[in-house]
Amino acid sequence: MITVRDLVMRLPSGGRSLTILDGVSLEIAAGEVVAVTGPSGSGKSTLLGLLAGLDTPSAGSITVDGVEVTRLGEAELARFRRRTIGFVFQSYHLIPTLTAIENVAVPLELAGSAQPLPTARRLLDELGLAGRTGHYPAQLSGGEQQRVAIARAVALAPPVLLADEPTGNLDSSTGEQIIDVLLALNRQRGSTLVLVTHDLALAARAGRAIALRDGRLVNGHHPR
C-alpha cells in the first residue's frame, strides 16, 4: 500500500540546512495500523506530511496505492490528497468560519459530491455528533472538534488515513475515545491507518509500531 524508499528531508534553518529525515525506508500493507513513535523533533510529523503529499522531500521516493507521490505536480497532488488521503491533525485545523457540518462537507464539495450536506450529516451522526452539526468550532469541546475533524478526514472514504498526534490536545479519556473511533473506522472500512504519537500505550494498540530518532528508523517490529 505504502512504500517509502531512502527518504531524506532537509529544511533550511538559520542559514544552515537541518536534516529532519535521513534515509527512511519502510513498507506498510493495506489495512495495516501503524504507530510512528519517537521524541519530539525526531521527524514523525514530517514523515506523515510527506506521506500525505503536503510537501516534497529532498530525496527518496514515496509510493501510495500505486502512485509515486514524489513525482506529482501541484494540481495532481491536490487531487491525490483529496482521493487517497484522510488527515487528522493534533490541533484539529477546523475552519473557524464554517459550522461542523460545513467543515465535513468541504472535501465532499471539493470532490464534486452530489449531496455533500446529507453525507456530512450522516458521518457526524455516526460519530455521535448529531446534535452539534450547526455549531462553529469555537462552540465545540476539543474531543468534539477532533471527531468533526475525523469525520472530515474520512468523508471521501480514503484508502489511507493519517493522524498526527490525534490525542495530543485531549485529556486521556477523551483521547482513548478518539483512538477507539479511529480503530473502529479502520476495521469497518479496511483502510490503512498511520498515526503519529509519543504515547506508548496508544502505540501498543496499533498492529505495528515504528520508532524514529534523529530522522532515522530505529526499529520496525511487529508486537503482535
Next chain:
Amino acid sequence: MMGRVAARLAWRQARGGGRHLAVVGACVALGVAALVAVGTLGAGLEATLAREAKSLLGGDVELRAARPLPAEAETALEHLDAGTRMVRVRELVAMVRGPARGDSLLVELKAVSEGYPLYGRLATLPATPLGSLLADDGAVVQRQVLDRLGLAVGDRLAIGAITLTVRGVVEAEPDRSAGLVSLGPRVFLSLPALERTGLVGFGSRVRHRVLLGLPAGSIAREVRAALAREIASPSVRVAAYDEAQPGLRRFFSQLTMYLGLVGLASLLVGGIGVAAAMAAFVTRQTPTLAVLKALGADTRTLVATYLLQTQVVALVGSLAGVALGLAVQPLLAAAIAGLVPFTLEPRPQVWTLVRAMAMGLGTTLLCTWAPLTAVRSVPPWLVLRQDVAPSGRGVSRALTLLPVAAGLSVLALWQAGSFKIGAIFVGASLAALLALWVLARVVIASARRFPRARGLAWRHGVAALARPGSHAPRVIVALGIAVMLLVTVALLQGVLGRQIDHERRQDTPSFFFLDIQPDQRESFTRIVEQAAGAPPALTPVVRARLAALDGERLTRAVVDRRRSRGDGEERRWYFTREYVLTWSDAPPERNVVTQGRWWIAGARGEAEASLEETAARHLGVGLGARLTFDIQGVDVAAVVTSIRRVDWQSLSTNFFVILSPGVLDGAPVTWVATARVPAAAESALQNTIVATFPNVTAIPLRDVLERVAGVLRDIAIAVRLVALFTLGAGLVVMTAALTATRSQRLYESVVLRTLGATRGVVARAFAVEYGVLGAVAGAGGGALALGLAWALVRWVLDAPWSFDVVPLALGLAATVALALAVGFLSTFRLLGHKPLPVLRRE
C-alpha cells in the same frame, strides 16, 4: 464543477471576511458613484443638445455671415420650397442708454423679423407675441437692463441715433447660446428700428442670420448641402440643426471628459483599497488556505473562490455606487447650470450605468489579482509547521503587477475615450503613485534609522509607522492622490483667477472702445484723457475678408479642400472669419517675430503682411504667401514677410494680420482704443462716451473678466465635487488600514499601559502616527499638485504660471486634521479596553 464548489466556498468563506469585503464594496461604490455622476451628466448634456438642437440653432437650417448676404445667397433662398418659413436675425454688441439717468450699458442687440422664433419658446412678460411688442419702436429687454439702468417697462431706452420704448421683459430665449460668456444682457428690437439706429454702418460687427423652418418631408442636411452648393462664398456659413453648435458640444464633451478622469482617479484610489483589503484578507486566511489545500483543494479552485467572492461584493458595491452617483448627480448638474444655455434634464442611461459598473468590476478584478497570487504560495505543510513563515515574494510579486497595470491602463483609455488623453492620464497616475510610494518608503526608512528620542508618544507613534508590513505606503498613496487633485483645482483656480483679476493687472485696460469714426477721434481722445489722465491708445482698423490665397479665390470648395488637411471647424474659421487689419511701422509690444523679418519703417516698397503664427498654421501658409483681402468689394493683396507670436493673454489690442504702412491707404478706417481708468471713474466715462458718441461701443473689461471668473468658479466647483469621491476613497483606505492593524495596536497599547503609560500617552502616540501620515500625504500630494498644476497651466491652459502658497498650506493642514479625525474615530475604542483580559487572550 469547480464553479459550483467555488461558489459554495465563496459564500461560506465570506463570513470570515466581512470587514475586508466591506472595504472592497465601499471603495468600488465610491469610484463607480463618481463615474455614474459624471457619465449621467455627460449623457444628459448630449441628449439635451440633440433634443434642443433646432431651438439652439433657431431653425432647421441657418445661414450666418458677418456681412449682409451676397446676391447668390438671396437667389438660393428664393429657390427654396414654397412651404419654407424664413426668419431674418441680426445681432450685434452695442451700447444702450437710459435717457432719464444717463447711465449706459453694453448689451447684445438682436433684431428679428416676424415669425421669430421658429422653434422653441421665447418667454416674455407680458406674454404678448414678440411682433406686437416690437412694433412702433418697441424693445424687449432682459431684466438686468432695467436693473442696471434704473428703468421700468414703459420707460425710454436710447440706442444709437434713436430712442425706443421698453415694452416687455424677456425671460427665456431659445437660440441664445453663442458662447459661455456673454458680453451683456439681451435687447430685442425690430429690423427697421435697427436700421435707423445708425449702428449698422460700415465697420460695425453685425452677425447676419437667416433661419429656415423647413416644410415636413424636407431633410435639413439635404437643404443645407443644396444651399452650400449654390452659395460659393465661404463667408456664408450654412448649418443644419443636427450638426450645429460644435463649439458648445466640444466644450461639454471636454468638460465631461476631464470630470470623468477625476472620477477615474477615485476608482483608482478605490483600487488601492481593494488591493490592500484583499492582501490583508488573504494573510488572515492563510491557515484556512493551508487546511483547504491539505484537504485536497487546488489553487485554481481557491483563487476562483476569492475572485467570485470579491466580484459579488464589487457588484453589490457597484449597485450602491450607481445609487449614490445618481443621488449626487443633481448637485453636479446644479454646479454647471450657469454654463448650460438650456434646462438640463439628465436621465440615467443604461449604457452609462453598465459602463460604470463594468469599470468597477474590472478594477476590482485587477486589484484583487496581485493579492490572490499569494494564495498559490501558501504551502499545505503550514498545517504541520506553523512557526515557519512561507517565503518567496519580491521579483515575482512585482511581475504580477505588470498585467494589473496594463489592465488598469486599458480601463483608463476606455474612460478617457482618447488615446492621447488616456495615455497622459495613465502616465501621470503611474508617476504620482510611484512618487507617493517612494516618499512613503523614505519616511519609513528614516523612521527606522533616526534615533528615537523625543518622549514616549513620539517614539511609539513613529515606530508604529515603521513596523514590518507597515500600512503607511497605501495610506499615503491613497490620501496623497486625493490631496493632489483637490489642491490642483485650487492652484489652477488661483492661477486663472490672478490672470483675470483686473485689480492686479496694472497693464490691463479698463475699456475696449470700438467703432470710433475718424471724425470722432479728436474729441474722443480729449474726453478719455480728461477722465483717465492719459490719452487712450488708438489703433486704426479696417475690416476685411480673406478673398484669395496665393491668387486662388477662396470659394467654399477651396476652403473645404484646404482645411481638410487639418482639424475641422476651428480651422475653417481662419478662412471665413472677418479679419481686422491694421498697419504699423514697428511690431506691437509683446509681439515676437519668429520667422522672416519686419519691414523697414518708412520704406514704401512692396505690400507686406505680418501673420500671426496660429493663423499661419491653420491657413497652411508661410513666408512668401500672398494674401488677398476683400475690403468692401475692393481687393488688397500683400505678401507675408514675417510670422509673429502674439501674447494673447496680454488683453491689449492684438491682430492676426498687420500690413505695412500705405497698403490700406484709402480704405475705410475706423479706430479702436484702449484706456485704463481708475475704477471709480469707469461708469462716468462710459456714460459720457456713449452720450457723446452713440455709435461707439465701450466694452468694460472688468465686467467681462468677472463673468469669466464666474464660469471658472462653476467649473472648479464641479471638479471639486467629483474629486471629493477620491478623498472619500482615500479615507476608506486609511480606515481599513487602521482596522487591519487593530489587534496589534490593542496589544501594544495594553502592554504600554501595563508598564505604566496613561491613556493620554497612548492617545498621543496614536496622534503622532496619524498626524505624520496626514502630513506626509498632504506634503506629497501638495508637491504633486504643484507639478500637475504647472504642467496643465503650461501645456493645456497656455497661461503664465503664478504660485500661491495658501492652497498648499490649507491642503496640508486639512489632511493632517482629517487623518487625525479619521484615525481617532477608527481606534479610540481601543483605549477603553482593560489590559488584563486582552493579555490573557494573547
